[in-house]
Amino acid sequence: xxTLRETEQKITTMNKRIESALNDQIQKxxxxxxxxxxxxxxxxxxxxxxxxxxxxxxxxxxxxHMLKLIKFVNERGGVAIVxxxxxxxxxxxxxxxxxxxxxxHELLVTESINSVVDVCLQEKDYSTHNFMQWYVSEQxxxxxxxxxxxxxxxxxxxDKGGLYLFDRDMEASAAAANxxxxxxxxx
Ligand SMILES: [Fe+2]
Ligand SMILES: [Fe+2]
Numbered sequence: 001x002x003t004l005r006e007t008e009q010k011i012t013t014m015n016k017r018i019e020s021a022l023n024d025q026i027q028k029x030x031x032x033x034x035x036x037x038x039x040x041x042x043x044x045x046x047x048x049x050x051x052x053x054x055x056x057x058x059x060x061x062x063x064x065h066m067l068k069l070i071k072f073v074n075e076r077g078g079v080a081i082v083x084x085x086x087x088x089x090x091x092x093x094x095x096x097x098x099x100x101x102x103x104x105h106e107l108l109v110t111e112s113i114n115s116v117v118d119v120c121l122q123e124k125d126y127s128t129h130n131f132m133q134w135y136v137s138e139q140x141x142x143x144x145x146x147x148x149x150x151x152x153x154x155x156x157x158x159d160k161g162g163l164y165l166f167d168r169d170m171e172a173s174a175a176a177a178n179x180x181x182x183x184x185x186x187x
Contacts, residue, residue, distance in 0.1 A: 012077045013077045013078070014073065014076050014077045015123050017123055018120065018128055019078040021115070021116045021119045021120075022069055022080075022116065022128070023073070023081045024112065024116075025069055025112060025113065025135075026066055026069045026070055026073070026080060026081065026082075026083060029062050029063075029066035029109075030062075030082075030085050031086065032062040032105060033060075033065075033066060034059075034087075035088045035101075036056075036058045036059040036062060037088070038088035038089060038090065039055045039088075039092065040053075040055030040058075042090070042091065042098070043055055046095075048095065048170075049167065049171065050168050050169070050170035050174070051098075053171050053175075054171070054174040054177075056174070057174045057177050057178055057181070058177075061177070061181060064181070065135070065138070068134075070082070072128075072131055076128075099149050102146050103143070103146040103147060106143050109139060110139040110143065113132065113136060113139055116132055117129060117136065120132060149170075152166060152169075153166065
């Protein structure tokens with residue numbers, strides 16, 4: 001027989017599998033933020049100031065993804081774990097390689113979000129499932145963005161003038177993302 005205490009515990013504490021899946025995701029978002037911060041720093045040191053701004057903004061967005069998860073876990077009776085993250089690279093081979101790595105990383109994050117969604121379905125936790133849908137659509141956008149940027153870079157090839165314009169475009173894109181991001185966080 002289920003005791004009152006057990007029922008109470010079920011209501012006030014988070015399912016352990018869900019908690020662990022969400023804590024894994026917190027770690028991933030945190031390491032994304034550090035990874036893009038390393039890319040921002042590399043771009044800044046290589047005269048690509050527009051790309052650096054884009055990456056700094058992207059790094060902030062990943063931190064916001066992490067914070068949103070931390071708050072969700074704690075509000076739902078779980079315990080969020082603030083993770084340590086591995087040190088990202090200092091050097092990158094080329095700008096094209098940076099965006100290839102970014103896309104590869106986003107694909108891994110998408111996989112990990114899908115597995116959180118999968119655990120939600122297995123555990124019949126529909127409210128966390130609903131919360132995770134925001135991340136599912138965010139991943140679609142980020143993958144499309146990374147693919148678009150990579151296509152542009154491949155088109156430019158080694159052309160210096162093209163690279164100059166590319167970097168200016170990235171600055172505009174960072175400014176637009178900053179504006180949208182501020183509205184997002186207010187919502
Ligand atoms: Fe993210
Ligand atoms: Fe991302």
